[in-house]
Amino acid sequence: MESCIKCAIGPVGAAGHAELFSYSFSGPSIGLKCRNCGRMWLRKQEGEAFTWTASEASEGSLLPPR
Numbered sequence: 232m233e234s235c236i237k238c239a240i241g242p243v244g245a246a247g248h249a250e251l252f253s254y255s256f257s258g259p260s261i262g263l264k265c266r267n268c269g270r271m272w273l274r275k276q277e278g279e280a281f282t283w284t285a286s287e288a289s290e291g292s293l294l295p296p297r
Contacts, residue, residue: 233268238265238272242272242283250267251266259276262274272286273286
């Protein structure tokens with residue numbers, strides 16, 4: 232899968248980047264997916280900081296569609 236420019240750079244902070252949307256929840260992590268390239272990320276809050284990990288597959292419980 233080829234990442235868009237923003238996913239290639241990597242998400243930062245709480246929001247990551249504007250094209251990411253909440254996709255699933257997995258305990259303390261939130262799964263987000265990019266509208267541009269489909270790349271999936273797991274975001275975990277550790278104190279005041281957020282860590283981002285690229286994910287190959289959806290993890291956790293999927294959110295219902297809006």
